[in-house]
Amino acid sequence: MDISNYLYLSAILFTIGAVGVTVRRNAIVVFMCVELMLNATNLAFVTFSRIHGNLAGQVASFFTMVVAACEVVVGLAIIVTIFRSRRSASVDDASLLKR
Amino acid sequence: MTTSTHLVYLIALPLLSAALLLVLGRIADKWGHLLATLVSATTFVIGALEFFAMQSRTGASRAATQKIFEWISVGAFKVDATLLLDQLSICFVLLITGVGTLIHIYSIAYMSHDHDRRRFFAYLNLFIAAMLLLVLGNSYLNLYVGWEGVGLASYLLIGFWNQKPVYATAAKKAFVANRVGDVGLSLAIMIAFAQFGTVSFDGVKAGAPHASPAALTAIGAMLLLAAAGKSAQFPLQSWLGDAMAGPTPVSALIHAATMVTAGVYLITRSNFIFDASPNARLMVVTVGAITLLFGAIIGTAKDDIKKALAASTMSQIGYMILATGLGPIGYAFAILHLLTHGFFKAGMFLGAGSVMHGMNDEVNMRRYGALAKAMPITAVTFGLGYLAILGVPPFAGFYSKDKIIETAFNSGGTKGILLGGATLLGAAITAFYMTRVIVLTFTGSKRWDDKAHPHESPILMWAPMVVLAVGSVASGFLLSSGSALVNWLQPVVNSQNVVAGEELMKPIVVSGLALGVVLLGVLLAIFKYRTVPTSAPTQVSVFTKAARKDLYQDSFNEAVLMRPGQKLTAGLVLTDYKVIDGIVRTVGWTLGAISTAMRKIQNGFVRSYSLLMLLGVLVLVFTIWLVTL
Amino acid sequence: MLNLALEVGRTQTPEAILFWILGPIAVLCALGMLISAKAVHSALLLAWVMITLAIFYIAQDALFLGIVQVVVYTGAVMMLFLFILMLVGVDSADSLVETIKGQRTTSIVAAVGVGGLLTSLIGRATIGHTEVGLALANVNGNVQGLAEELFTKYVWAFEVVSALLITAALGAMVLAQSQNIKSRTAQRDRSIARFRSGSLAETAGLPSSGVYARHNAVDVPALLPDGSAAPTSISRTLEARGDIIKSDVFELEASEVEEN
Numbered sequence: 007m008d009i010s011n012y013l014y015l016s017a018i019l020f021t022i023g024a025v026g027v028t029v030r031r032n033a034i035v036v037f038m039c040v041e042l043m044l045n046a047t048n049l050a051f052v053t054f055s056r057i058h059g060n061l062a063g064q065v066a067s068f069f070t071m072v073v074a075a076c077e078v079v080v081g082l083a084i085i086v087t088i089f090r091s092r093r094s095a096s097v098d099d100a101s102l103l104k105r
Numbered sequence: 106m107t108t109s110t111h112l113v114y115l116i117a118l119p120l121l122s123a124a125l126l127l128v129l130g131r132i133a134d135k136w137g138h139l140l141a142t143l144v145s146a147t148t149f150v151i152g153a154l155e156f157f158a159m160q161s162r163t164g165a166s167r168a169a170t171q172k173i174f175e176w177i178s179v180g181a182f183k184v185d186a187t188l189l190l191d192q193l194s195i196c197f198v199l200l201i202t203g204v205g206t207l208i209h210i211y212s213i214a215y216m217s218h219d220h221d222r223r224r225f226f227a228y229l230n231l232f233i234a235a236m237l238l239l240v241l242g243n244s245y246l247n248l249y250v251g252w253e254g255v256g257l258a259s260y261l262l263i264g265f266w267n268q269k270p271v272y273a274t275a276a277k278k279a280f281v282a283n284r285v286g287d288v289g290l291s292l293a294i295m296i297a298f299a300q301f302g303t304v305s306f307d308g309v310k311a312g313a314p315h316a317s318p319a320a321l322t323a324i325g326a327m328l329l330l331a332a333a334g335k336s337a338q339f340p341l342q343s344w345l346g347d348a349m350a351g352p353t354p355v356s357a358l359i360h361a362a363t364m365v366t367a368g369v370y371l372i373t374r375s376n377f378i379f380d381a382s383p384n385a386r387l388m389v390v391t392v393g394a395i396t397l398l399f400g401a402i403i404g405t406a407k408d409d410i411k412k413a414l415a416a417s418t419m420s421q422i423g424y425m426i427l428a429t430g431l432g433p434i435g436y437a438f439a440i441l442h443l444l445t446h447g448f449f450k451a452g453m454f455l456g457a458g459s460v461m462h463g464m465n466d467e468v469n470m471r472r473y474g475a476l477a478k479a480m481p482i483t484a485v486t487f488g489l490g491y492l493a494i495l496g497v498p499p500f501a502g503f504y505s506k507d508k509i510i511e512t513a514f515n516s517g518g519t520k521g522i523l524l525g526g527a528t529l530l531g532a533a534i535t536a537f538y539m540t541r542v543i544v545l546t547f548t549g550s551k552r553w554d555d556k557a558h559p560h561e562s563p564i565l566m567w568a569p570m571v572v573l574a575v576g577s578v579a580s581g582f583l584l585s586s587g588s589a590l591v592n593w594l595q596p597v598v599n600s601q602n603v604v605a606g607e608e609l610m611k612p613i614v615v616s617g618l619a620l621g622v623v624l625l626g627v628l629l630a631i632f633k634y635r636t637v638p639t640s641a642p643t644q645v646s647v648f649t650k651a652a653r654k655d656l657y658q659d660s661f662n663e664a665v666l667m668r669p670g671q672k673l674t675a676g677l678v679l680t681d682y683k684v685i686d687g688i689v690r691t692v693g694w695t696l697g698a699i700s701t702a703m704r705k706i707q708n709g710f711v712r713s714y715s716l717l718m719l720l721g722v723l724v725l726v727f728t729i730w731l732v733t734l
Numbered sequence: 735m736l737n738l739a740l741e742v743g744r745t746q747t748p749e750a751i752l753f754w755i756l757g758p759i760a761v762l763c764a765l766g767m768l769i770s771a772k773a774v775h776s777a778l779l780l781a782w783v784m785i786t787l788a789i790f791y792i793a794q795d796a797l798f799l800g801i802v803q804v805v806v807y808t809g810a811v812m813m814l815f816l817f818i819l820m821l822v823g824v825d826s827a828d829s830l831v832e833t834i835k836g837q838r839t840t841s842i843v844a845a846v847g848v849g850g851l852l853t854s855l856i857g858r859a860t861i862g863h864t865e866v867g868l869a870l871a872n873v874n875g876n877v878q879g880l881a882e883e884l885f886t887k888y889v890w891a892f893e894v895v896s897a898l899l900i901t902a903a904l905g906a907m908v909l910a911q912s913q914n915i916k917s918r919t920a921q922r923d924r925s926i927a928r929f930r931s932g933s934l935a936e937t938a939g940l941p942s943s944g945v946y947a948r949h950n951a952v953d954v955p956a957l958l959p960d961g962s963a964a965p966t967s968i969s970r971t972l973e974a975r976g977d978i979i980k981s982d983v984f985e986l987e988a989s990e991v992e993e994n
Contacts, residue, residue, distance in 0.1 A: 007750035009865045012790065013856045015757050019783070021849030022764040028716045028841035029832070034819055035773050038780050041811065042764060045787055048803075052796045059866030061883045064796050068884070071799075071806060072895050076902035078811050082818045083909035089822050097711050098833060710834055719844045726851045733858060 012053040019046035033085050033097050037078070044074045107162060109169040112188040112241060115151055115198065118144050119234035126227035137223030138216075141230045142209040148233065149202035156195050167192060167596065170243060177246075181302060189243035189306070193597045196440060196590075197240040197363075197370060200447050204362045205233050207569035211455055212354040214565035215462060225265060225352070232258035236363050240370060244305035245294045248371070252290060252335065255364045256283045262359060263351040275347035282344040286334015290371075293327035296320060310377040318382060325378050325385025329392060332368030336422045338396045343658040345419050346403070349411040353458030356411055361418050361454050362447040369422065369443055372429045373436045376598045379429070386430045390520075393427025394527040396420070399656060401534035405541065406652035408641055409468045410457045413542050414450070417494065420531060421446050427524065428509045431516050437591045437600035438512060441584055442505035448576030449493035449501060455570045456487035460546060462566070463559040470545040471639050472557075477547040479559035482567045484547045486574035491543050493577040495536050495623050498616075501581030506532065507616050508585070514609040521609060529622050536626030544634045552639050752793055760786040773819050781812045795868040797876040943967050944981055953977050954984070 019042060026039030048067045055063025122144040126137045133140070159167050168191035177184040190198070209229060216222045235254025242248040264276025297304050300320045301312035313321065332338065337345035337360075348360050359365070372379060372389065379385050400420030407413040421442070428439035461468060463480055477484035493500040496507060510532070514525035553559070561567065584590045591600045610618075641653075651657060706713070760783050767779040784807050791800035832838045871879050884892055919927075928937050944956045944967070953972050955963035968978060 007753060008863060010856055010863055011753060011757070012794070014853055015753075015760070017849050017852040017856065018761055019764055020852070021845045022761070022768055024719055024722075024845040024848065025841055026768045028712050028719055028845075029838055030768070031712070031833075032773055034815060034822065035767075035776050038767065038776055038815060041807075042767070042780060042783065045784060045807070048799075049787055049790060052791050052794050052799060055796065055871075056794045056868055057861065057865045059868060059871060061868070061871050061879050062887075064799055064880060065883050065888050067796070067799055068802070068880070069888075069891060069895055071802060072899065075806060075811055076898050078814060079902045079906045080909070082814060083906040086818060086821060087909050708834070712837060713834060716837060716841050716844070719841060719848070723844050723848050723851075726848055726855070730851045730855055733855065 009057060013050055016046045016050040031096050031098055036097055037081055044070060107166050107169040109171045112171040112190055113173055115148050116234050116237050118148055119230040123227045123230040126223055134223050138213050138226045141226035142213060144230060145206040145209045145233055149206045152198040152202045155190060156199060159195060184244055184246045186247060187243045188241040190241060191597055192593050193373060194240045196444060200444060201233060201236050201363050204447055204451050205358060207572055208354045208358045211566050211569045214563045215354055215458055228258055228261045232359060239367055245297060246304050249290055255367060256280060259359055259364055262355040263348050265351055272350040275350040279344040279348045282341045283334050286331045286341055289327040289330025293324045296324050306374060313377045313381050321378055321382040322384045325382045326388060328371055328375050329388055332371050333392060336365045336368030337419050338392050338426055339399055342396060342419055343662055345415050346412050346655060349415050353454060353461060357451045357454035361450040365418060365422055366443050369425045369429060369439055373440060373598060376436055389430030390427050390524055393423045393430060394524055397423030397531040398527060401531050402652050403655050404538040406649050408470050410470050411468055413538060414454055414457060418450055420535060424509050431512045433599045433602040435512055436598040437594045438508045440594060441590050442509060444584060445501035445505045445581045448573050448580050449490035452486055452570055452573030452577055453490040456483050459483040459562040459566055462562055464557050471637060472553050473546045474549045474552040476559055480561050482561055486570040489574040490577045491539050494539055496532060496619055499582055501577050504581035504585040507619055510619055511612055511615045514615060529618060532619055533622035533626040536623040537630045540627045540630035541634055544631060545637055549637060749793055756786045756789060777812060777815050777819060781808050784808045795872055798880050954979050954981050957981055
């Protein structure tokens with residue numbers, strides 16, 4: 007089988023994640039879709055590392071994971087803080103910047 | 106050309122005096138008028154001395170110049186502030202300073218009750234300075250400075266009592282009409298510079314024979330426009346009647362003897378232009394003929410003594426202008442009539458002022474009557490002036506006016522007959538309305554009530570009148586005996602160059618005709634005004650109505666010039682507001698509309714923003730995809 | 735021969751079967767995560783997608799990464815998600831009605847566009863249709879190979895990322911603190927409250943336990959002006975335990991006073 011299939015899969019997962027970020031209203035679900043996108047890119051990295059025959063892709067994937075973990079930590083803490091004061095986890099409620 | 110060193114004092118002294126009196130203000134109230142009169146007399150003395158000095162010189166050295174400073178030097182255009190005193194200028198200098206001094210003396214008494222007398226004298230001096238600059242300038246541009254200066258002085262003096270809105274409006278009217286004429290002078294200067302590269306009289310005179318006829322006609326027409334503005338000729342004559350709003354000395358000095366004759370001076374000084382352009386001369390005589398009849402007709406229906414005299418001035422200057430268009434000798438006769446007119450018209454204006462002074466500033470002649478007994482000196486001097494203006498020999502007007510009528514007839518062909526006929530008709534009507542003035546004012550039965558107590562004026566007022574009356578009597582004879590003036594002006598206007606032959610009628614016939622029509626006019630007036638109603642009758646002929654309304658000059662100006670001008674201005678303002686400001690406002694409005702539409706993107710929802718980011722990513726990927734195609 | 739067959743077989747049928755079974759399942763799970771109303775369902779479906787990806791990593795010779803994916807991502811991150819969901823509201827279900835006009839359509843179109851373009855790009859790319867394979871890179875083992883890369887070539891990024899981890903941890907701690915709703919009472923506020931309390935005794939402050947030179951006085955009550963013991967000057971625990979000593983035990987004898 008063509009190794010590019012992994013890349014196609016990565017693209018599809020990325021697309022689904024992108025749709026999810028823009029469509030879902032629950033902040034945590036939006037976050038999860040972001041995680042999905044990051045995972046899709048990780049898959050692409052690993053596949054590339056296999057294609058090129060060196061481990062640079064895996065190193066990049068490793069770093070991506072670390073950063074994603076940090077991001078989740080801080081992001082969820084923020085969501086919790088917002089939830090505490092507003093009692094709502096909907097992304098649409100944080101619309102104070104409108105005209 | 107002799108170089109002089111004291112021509113500048115002629116202008117500098119009155120100018121400094123005026124400045125001093127204006128700057129010092131109320132401090133100078135006690136002695137301001139005396140200083141001004143002294144200065145004016147001094148300029149007359151300087152002028153007289155220059156005249157005698159000039160007489161002792163001969164030939165080309167008669168004229169004197171004085172360069173005061175280098176004024177403009179831009180590339181090829183050089184104009185110096187130089188004064189030129191030649192045979193033509195000296196006539197004017199003597200007239201201006203002489204009559205001016207007499208009127209200064211008169212004003213001391215006439216304006217004695219006025220709070221602002223000092224200011225009046227300051228303006229009089231300013232006028233003297235400006236008028237002298239006008240006649241002493243050696244180039245059109247120097248003349249223009251004086252031209253503007255007399256316009257300013259006229260405005261200040263007409264509107265002297267500017268507390269009354271009517272007077273202030275009259276001053277504005279005079280200034281605006283003058284301004285229209287000034288455009289003509291500016292254009293003439295510009296064309297002259299374009300054609301000849303210089304605007305000095307000598308330069309233009311040298312270049313005139315080589316210029317194209319079209320250019321010469323254009324310059325002549327523009328100069329005629331300027332003269333019409335300053336001298337109240339058709340079509341710019343509407344301001345002169347209203348200018349009588351100023352004090353009577355002003356009317357006497359400016360609007361009889363000097364400023365209004367500046368137009369005649371201009372045309373005479375530019376004789377080399379007009380001699381070379383028959384079309385321009387034709388325009389000049391037409392304007393002169395129309396105006397002399399215009400003024401005469403208006404004068405018949407005026408009940409205000411000053412307005413009647415103003416109409417008379419308009420008519421007499423029409424004679425002068427007509428004369429200037431009749432060839433080289435015409436200039437001399439125009440100047441002759443100008444000088445004699447200066448005497449008798451100023452004298453009559455001063456007489457009118459005296460009558461007004463005695464009748465408590467009443468100007469309506471229908472309230473006068475039988476004043477000769479109460480004001481004998483005034484009556485006599487006025488009467489002498491009257492005889493002069495009629496052209497009765499041996500008074501001044503006889504010599505000057507009849508010469509003009511003669512020259513008009515002799516100018517040849519149909520034109521000659523038309524012009525001569527117009528001058529004769531004008532003489533007849535002049536006789537009519539001047540007699541009317543005399544009859545209404547000095548003879549007949551008294552139409553004033555006992556509240557008015559007419560009395561003779563103080564000596565400071567009647568003395569100048571007497572001097573002018575002497576001039577009205579003698580000046581004509583003195584100036585024309587032995588063709589004195591003609592010979593005197595020969596170097597300037599080539600006045601001895603008479604076209605031989607071409608005499609339509611013998612001079613004696615012309616004089617006879619003239620006297621005949623004058624007699625007719627006099628008798629008609631005496632007959633008509635045997636009895637005079639105290640208020641103007643309303644059932645009058647259409648001609649009288651027209652003459653009362655100044656032959657509808659104001660209505661015409663308003664309908665043809667003022668209202669379209671107002672509409673144009675209003676239209677332009679509207680265009681400016683709607684179109685030009687409209688464009689700017691539309692730009693602003695468009696920006697506002699765009700931003701209102703674009704504001705909707707910022708709805709505050711995070712998801713919309715993230716969608717925009719996704720769209721951005723789409724564009725990016727699309728670009729990469731395109732590149733790799 | 736066998737090695738070659740095994741090697742070839744890696745990219746051949748077994749892997750293909752693996753891919754073609756798990757791939758679509760992953761996609762379906764992702765779609766399910768997208769569509770489901772309950773957030774917990776989304777979390778669990780995402781967890782399954784991550785496990786699938788971990789299997790793929792292992793299948794592609796990224797052994798370390800695959801295990802890390804399970805441990806860190808599925809294990810820690812997704813569990814963290816579930817904890818937060820628990821805090822925020824497990825039962826709350828999102829309504830699926832879209833409030834912003836055109837959001838759904840535009841986002842589907844845009845995302846599909848991106849995905850399609852990416853797919854087309856990948857299809858047209860010259861690199862990526864044949865593989866070199868990680869046999870050589872993993873010759874010492876995957877972990878060792880990764881460590882070699884990480885600590886030599888990418889050591890700077892490694893250090894930076896570790897700083898990031900520390901910062902994130904600190905940030906989370908700061909953010910998760912409960913915040914004072916009321917302002918902290920300062921000394922002045924407390925003093926004012928004391929004076930307003932009503933009884934002078936409280937204003938003056940609780941009497942402290944009596945101080946005597948001969949005894950550690952925590953268990954000796956202070957004396958009120960009338961000679962009786964002040965009950966509030968002693969800890970209630972001691973009182974309950976009966977460890978109080980009466981203060982008149984320590985009164986000086988008259989003779990002892992004279993002696994001194």
